[in-house]
Amino acid sequence: SQQGEEDPQALSIQEGENATMNCSYKTSINNLQWYRQNSGRGLVHLILIRSNEREKHSGRLRVTLDTSKKSSSLLITASRAADTASYFCATDVTGGGNKLTFGTGTQLKVEL
Amino acid sequence: GAVVSQHPSRVICKSGTSVKIECRSLDFQATTMFWYRQFPKQSLMLMATSNEGSKATYEQGVEKDKFLINHASLTLSTLTVTSAHPEDSSFYICCASGAGGRVETQYFGPGTRLLVL
Numbered sequence: 001s002q003q004g005e006e007d008p009q010a011l012s013i014q015e016g017e018n019a020t021m022n023c024s025y026k027t028s029i030n031n032l033q034w035y036r037q038n039s040g041r042g043l044v045h046l047i048l049i050r051s052n053e054r055e056k057h058s059g060r061l062r063v064t065l066d067t068s069k070k071s072s073s074l075l076i077t078a079s080r081a082a083d084t085a086s087y088f089c090a091t092d093v094t095g096g097g098n099k100l101t102f103g104t105g106t107q108l109k110v111e112l
Numbered sequence: 113g114a115v116v117s118q119h120p121s122r123v124i125c126k127s128g129t130s131v132k133i134e135c136r137s138l139d140f141q142a143t144t145m146f147w148y149r150q151f152p153k154q155s156l157m158l159m160a161t162s163n164e165g166s167k168a169t170y171e172q173g174v175e176k177d178k179f180l181i182n183h184a185s186l187t188l189s190t191l192t193v194t195s196a197h198p199e200d201s202s203f204y205i206c207c208a209s210g211a212g213g214r215v216e217t218q219y220f221g222p223g224t225r226l227l228v229l
Contacts, residue, residue, distance in 0.1 A: 035220075040225075041223070042222035043220045088156070098209050098218065099161055100207070101158065102157075105155050
């Protein structure tokens with residue numbers, strides 16, 4: 001079953017703008033991860049944030065985690081056309097045996 | 113990071129045939145392998161979890177007799193789609209876990225695209 005719901009389902013922005021994607025989940029987690037997937041390709045791991053962390057940065061990526069609201073956000077700053085892809089959050093649920101449960105995904109399109 | 117490979121990357125087969133997909137962890141010992149399926153424009157759905165030397169645990173709604181999983185070694189897991197039908201056409205992705213003793217780390221293979229005619 002889907003643990004996470006992501007919004008928006010689709011997002012279209014201009015190059016240089018920021019893109020924000022949100023993920024909500026339902027149960028207690030060990031960590032939450034964000035992945036990127038280009039059309040027809042495999043997953044690329046972007047960032048992992050643990051349940052005791054609130055914010056994490058990696059290059060142009062900023063991830064926040066609010067465990068009280070069971071939500072996370074991914075911010076991509078100064079977007080580029082190459083950022084066009086689908087983005088998924090995935091939760092490592094407490095007691096889940098290390099398996100990841102994926103959200104519904106956000107399709108990001110960055111236009112020149 | 114660790115490397116996980118899948119073979120084949122793409123396969124086309126006739127309805128009724130069986131297809132075997134291999135997932136190898138190339139530079140670490142994967143104590144657990146997860147198999148996911150992704151239909152077009154959808155998210156990844158976990159099919160089953162296998163621990164080395166044990167029987168796989170299947171998610172609800174996944175037929176264990178249709179999707180045979182073998183995890184005989186710490187570096188190889190296989191998924192066999194038996195008597196494949198067009199509705200089994202999908203992107204199958206394995207994920208290896210247990211690398212380097214860090215339980216929270218999962219490494220995904222590049223995926224296998226199956227098309228059943």
